[in-house]
Amino acid sequence: MKSFVFIDDPQVQEDLNKLINLIMKDGRKAKAVKCVVEAFASMKTHPNYPKQKSASEVFQEGIERVCPFLEVRKVRVKGSTYQVPGALHVDRQRSLGLRWLIQGARRRKPMPFSKALGFEIVDAFRRQGYAIDQRNALHKLAESNRAYAHFRWWA
Template sequence: MGRITASRKQMKPDPIYGSLLASKFINCLMHDGKKSTAQRVFYDALDLVKERLPDVEPIEVFTQALENVKPAIEVRSKRVGGAAYQVPMQVNRTRQQSLAIRWVLMAIRDKKGRPTHMKLADELVQAYNREGTAMTRRENVHRMADANKAFAHFAW
């Protein structure tokens, strides 16, 4: 399938919250190998989250936000007798996580004109409340899968 990297085995928890998920997220956020910049953006975002939701741990908000964005099913193209069907399939755990991270990052990169940490904080709070761009994305994926339930028997 895709390229296989050993990143999961080598990953160290992030320095402040000791969370592997946060570490993974920072790595995906990172651009041009600038990890310290990515970390600064991430922690600034979590500080903003803390201001908005003072009664919840910011890392909790982050984890829950990603949980909310994770898709349970998605459609995959399957060729059957010359026709390509969109077949709904279960999404495995690792892919759920990487899709969730990718969607959150896409959501904040699409919004222009504000510092990234602000956009990230917004998106996390929104996802935590089950709204926002990344959530919309997940809804659409689920809707697609639902609409193509008829082809579920092609999933093998």
């Protein structure tokens, strides 16, 4: 796969490619890459940006802090439907985290998308923002339904 933004760490590069592909609409990859590059540039203008860290380190730590560990699935047992908590695979964790970052950036309406994405990544690094709220809500839901964990039949 061709890579547009070059970073040494392969995990960060993989996350960046996934982010670019999630942002892309109608096959316009160059525009999505431009948004990500501008987002990395605008991260440094955030008032709470940690000056001692690089943008790729902030991005990686922000992704790790947004990724959920648990999710709930609906399971039907004897005519009743229960929300059963279960652990997530690493790929699904990262996918959900990146999706929530993009949704959070799109919700910051008056701001341009690339700047909003940069700010959302910094907020995730600081454990704030929409993506962290989504993660906490999902964990809270899984915690409140842990009584049904014995209905889990998958991995």
